[in-house]
Amino acid sequence: MQLEVIGIGGAGCRIAGAIRAAEPSGHSFIEDVFAFDTTDELLTQTADTAVPESHRYRYGDGIDGGLGGDLQRGFEVGEEHVEELDRALDEGTPTAADAFLVAVGLGGATGGGTAPALVATLHRQYDKPVYVLATLPADREFERGGDGAAESDSHSSESAPAAGAAEPSRPNAAANAVHTLERLDGLASAVICFDNDRWLRTGESLVEGRERCNRELATRVSAFFAAGAGGAGSGETIAETVIDASDVGRVMGSQTAIVTLGYGEQDVDTGGSRFGLGLFSAKPDVETSSAVSAIETVIRKGIHGKLTLECDPESAQRALLIVGGPPAWLNRQAIAEGRRALESTIGGRVVLGGDAPRPDGEAVFAAVVLADVGPVERLEELRAAAERVE
Numbered sequence: 001m002q003l004e005v006i007g008i009g010g011a012g013c014r015i016a017g018a019i020r021a022a023e024p025s026g027h028s029f030i031e032d033v034f035a036f037d038t039t040d041e042l043l044t045q046t047a048d049t050a051v052p053e054s055h056r057y058r059y060g061d062g063i064d065g066g067l068g069g070d071l072q073r074g075f076e077v078g079e080e081h082v083e084e085l086d087r088a089l090d091e092g093t094p095t096a097a098d099a100f101l102v103a104v105g106l107g108g109a110t111g112g113g114t115a116p117a118l119v120a121t122l123h124r125q126y127d128k129p130v131y132v133l134a135t136l137p138a139d140r141e142f143e144r145g146g147d148g149a150a151e152s153d154s155h156s157s158e159s160a161p162a163a164g165a166a167e168p169s170r171p172n173a174a175a176n177a178v179h180t181l182e183r184l185d186g187l188a189s190a191v192i193c194f195d196n197d198r199w200l201r202t203g204e205s206l207v208e209g210r211e212r213c214n215r216e217l218a219t220r221v222s223a224f225f226a227a228g229a230g231g232a233g234s235g236e237t238i239a240e241t242v243i244d245a246s247d248v249g250r251v252m253g254s255q256t257a258i259v260t261l262g263y264g265e266q267d268v269d270t271g272g273s274r275f276g277l278g279l280f281s282a283k284p285d286v287e288t289s290s291a292v293s294a295i296e297t298v299i300r301k302g303i304h305g306k307l308t309l310e311c312d313p314e315s316a317q318r319a320l321l322i323v324g325g326p327p328a329w330l331n332r333q334a335i336a337e338g339r340r341a342l343e344s345t346i347g348g349r350v351v352l353g354g355d356a357p358r359p360d361g362e363a364v365f366a367a368v369v370l371a372d373v374g375p376v377e378r379l380e381e382l383r384a385a386a387e388r389v390e
């Protein structure tokens, strides 16, 4: 399937760039990638070469340095500028995409303020699924910074921060996140969540950890959406079970389900054929037991390992499993077993599966999508934190 990826605000633009950078060669799943923000500085520094200049768009003249966490103002700015943003998409070919992916960091005012209006407009204009990819703020952001770095940092350079770099203080982040999620309810087809609190390391600031977090998130998003992309025309890379846009739509739903992503990966021995001149291009011999064990391991990690948003996998109503890697390693029986394991894990009945052969790959991976999960403890925590500041 082909996605129109749109990042809004600091986090959204960085994550959109990271997704573009993680796109596997030969399996392009991105129709276009756009970066929308209210500051020029961020657009030039953070989206870097992953987002072409013609697809970076600054809106909201007069807003410099962000909106100071004022989400109400953010909602107004979103409504005021949404048509202009929609027109900016004409630089690409949004009509050719199967769905939209709007990336945003919940907690701020720019991305969280603009996303609801943009999602509503995209639905109306294009009549295609609009998935939101949202980060949830970390507890460490809520403390009022004693370092005077409040807010300003969210629009700082992408370059690696110095050790101990200042943390942006966002006392309203939990409330902003909750309010944006409320606005998205009924508008977004589904919301894929990434919990910054769980993914940042102990003592690590958001600025220090965000590039790593964005790469982790982009790896998962790319493994999921690239499954049904590319490979056409080159017989050996065609999946046995292709996941297409309607499968993705079935799993994600259209009722703003909360979605979390799991992932497992294991390097495998590909016999060095990748570096040959075609002389060793025959499928390397792979012991069945090694292939089965690799597949079992990555699927177990995908289902029971760290999720982008922690939840009880049993609570999921729908799920999708994609297993990928060098074709010789994709043992059909082990993949079918893994799918049965996922079926018996989740509470719901809809479980889809697909494979993603990667002839040039050097690892076997499993991407797991758990949709319509809940209750989710982290969302409850954010609601409680929001009530405390209001």
Ligand SMILES: Nc1nc2c(ncn2[C@@H]2O[C@H](COP(=O)(O)OP(=O)(O)OP(=O)(O)O)[C@@H](O)[C@H]2O)c(=O)[nH]1
Residues within 6 Å of the ligand: 008, 009, 010, 011, 012, 014, 015, 065, 066, 067, 068, 069, 070, 104, 105, 106, 107, 108, 109, 110, 111, 112, 135, 136, 137, 138, 141, 154, 155, 170, 173, 196, 206, 210, 211, 213, 214
């Ligand atoms: N994973 C991840 N989260 C981020 C990143 N940057 C910011 N965040 C999170 O996203 C939230 C919003 O930050 P930004 O996206 O910078 O905010 P904004 O939408 O530009 O809005 P304002 O700065 O308030 O105008 C923060 O509270 C963080 O939790 C990033 O690069 N990666």
